[in-house]
Amino acid sequence: xxxxxxxxxxxxxxxxxxxxxxxxxxxxxxxxxxxxxxxxxxxxxxxxxxxxxxxxxxxxxxxxxxxxxxxxxxxxxxxxxxxxxxxxxxxxxxxxxxxxxxxxxxxxxxxxxxxxxxxxxxxxxxxxxxxxxxxxxxxxxxxxxxxxxxxxxxxxxxxxxxxxxxxxxxxxxxxxxxxxxxxxxxxxxxxxxxxxxxxxxx
Amino acid sequence: xxxxxxxxxxxxxxxxxxxxxxxxxxxxxxxxxxxxxxxxxxxxxxxxxxxxxxxxxxxxxxxxxxxxxxxxxxxxxxxxxxxxxxxxxxxxxxxxxxxxxxxxxxxxxxxxxxxxxxxxxxxxxxxxxxxxxxxxxxxxxxxxxxxxxxxxxxxxxxxxxxxxxxxxxxxxxxxxxxxxxxxxxxxxxxxxxxxxxxxxxx
DNA sequence: CGGTAGGGATAGGGTTCT
DNA sequence: TAGAACCCTATCCCTACC
Numbered sequence: 001x002x003x004x005x006x007x008x009x010x011x012x013x014x015x016x017x018x019x020x021x022x023x024x025x026x027x028x029x030x031x032x033x034x035x036x037x038x039x040x041x042x043x044x045x046x047x048x049x050x051x052x053x054x055x056x057x058x059x060x061x062x063x064x065x066x067x068x069x070x071x072x073x074x075x076x077x078x079x080x081x082x083x084x085x086x087x088x089x090x091x092x093x094x095x096x097x098x099x100x101x102x103x104x105x106x107x108x109x110x111x112x113x114x115x116x117x118x119x120x121x122x123x124x125x126x127x128x129x130x131x132x133x134x135x136x137x138x139x140x141x142x143x144x145x146x147x148x149x150x151x152x153x154x155x156x157x158x159x160x161x162x163x164x165x166x167x168x169x170x171x172x173x174x175x176x177x178x179x180x181x182x183x184x185x186x187x188x189x190x191x192x193x194x195x196x197x198x199x200x201x202x
Numbered sequence: 203x204x205x206x207x208x209x210x211x212x213x214x215x216x217x218x219x220x221x222x223x224x225x226x227x228x229x230x231x232x233x234x235x236x237x238x239x240x241x242x243x244x245x246x247x248x249x250x251x252x253x254x255x256x257x258x259x260x261x262x263x264x265x266x267x268x269x270x271x272x273x274x275x276x277x278x279x280x281x282x283x284x285x286x287x288x289x290x291x292x293x294x295x296x297x298x299x300x301x302x303x304x305x306x307x308x309x310x311x312x313x314x315x316x317x318x319x320x321x322x323x324x325x326x327x328x329x330x331x332x333x334x335x336x337x338x339x340x341x342x343x344x345x346x347x348x349x350x351x352x353x354x355x356x357x358x359x360x361x362x363x364x365x366x367x368x369x370x371x372x373x374x375x376x377x378x379x380x381x382x383x384x385x386x387x388x389x390x391x392x393x394x395x396x397x398x399x400x401x402x403x404x
Numbered sequence: 405c406g407g408t409a410g411g412g413a414t415a416g417g418g419t420t421c422t
Numbered sequence: 423t424a425g426a427a428c429c430c431t432a433t434c435c436c437t438a439c440c
């Protein structure tokens with residue numbers, strides 16, 4: 001009827017990956033609207049992009065969605081094995097890493113704090129943070145929740161303890177996603193905790 | 203972020219329904235502030251409540267929001283199946299019915315049923331039409347707008363064509379909401395038209 | 405500014421096709 | 423039979439409008 005299973009071409013897949021690299025995961029409509037990819041992807045919907053990306057990621061991580069589900073149920077303690085097939089993981093990381101510097105060009109998280117950002121973090125614990133990531137890790141550490149705080153708590157902590165001149169919601173959300181993807185954080189039931197392997201880096 | 207899909211529990215849903223029953227639809231912040239529900243719903247926002255209620259209502263009426271939209275556009279033949287899931291419909295009716303007697307106590311229009319209406323399960327469809335409802339239907343019919351008149355036009359029509367001794371604004375607004383909820387009216391872009399399925403009841 | 409309504413996007417479970 | 427492609431819809435997000 002409508003679409004007899006339109007297989008993804010290599011070109012489309014490349015465009016999708018580039019799009020995720022540029023705009024981050026979860027920005028399917030944005031990617032689709034980007035003139036850089038819209039021509040190649042014009043026969044795809046935002047949902048198609050989402051589904052395809054899921055296939056790519058999950059395949060790289062587990063081999064298939066089915067295995068992924070089984071793995072999540074059967075082995076609650078062991079996370080994904082990054083050594084399996086790192087390509088998609090790399091792409092995910094890369095993509096999310098790029099988010100920071102992208103959205104509106106205003107995020108610029110790693111810019112070594114401008115001359116005197118006109119707003120000094122009032123209650124910073126570890127001096128001038130140049131990275132939102134560090135703030136997030138601090139939040140998780142200080143919040144001391146049994147299974148880790150959830151995203152809202154983290155966001156609230158940051159908003160209450162730092163003077164930010166912008167809305168941190170999306171940025172924090174992006175970075176949580178990123179830190180989870182690269183394995184720095186472990187996400188369980190919407191709660192984030194710092195991976196044991198990274199505790200010493202905090 | 204914090205909750206990429208925090209599914210509603212049965213308990214939360216019950217609290218929401220009770221809240222609507224008590225305070226009426228559209229009073230999401232009020233429901234959230236009511237100590238009777240605030241503990242159960244503490245992880246929800248007023249917007250969450252609004253969305254969930256929309257989902258409950260629309261699911262009961264049409265099966266899903268998508269189907270509802272499709273039904274509004276085409277498919278003149280198939281309407282909602284009242285026998286499908288009447289519970290939410292009933293609750294919607296009940297809730298809105300209570301609104302009438304609630305706000306300022308001045309609405310209190312015509313209880314079509316005897317005094318003991320308070321403990322009686324209301325009939326959702328063909329339900330308690332008030333005289334104002336009939337006037338509203340007349341207004342919509344006579345105004346003959348392409349996609350139906352909006353609330354203001356309906357109100358103006360009533361004020362111009364009937365001598366009412368009270369301010370009809372809130373009352374008309376309530377009844378429009380009610381008639382929309384029970385499926386008698388279909389609301390699209392602030393305009394109201396009579397559902398094809400109820401045209402013959404006018 | 406805070407709240408609500410409504411449109412619309414996303415996430416994830418489920419289904420169909422190959 | 424597995425996996426890719428696609429569907430369904432609860433939930434979440436954005437914006438206009440009071």
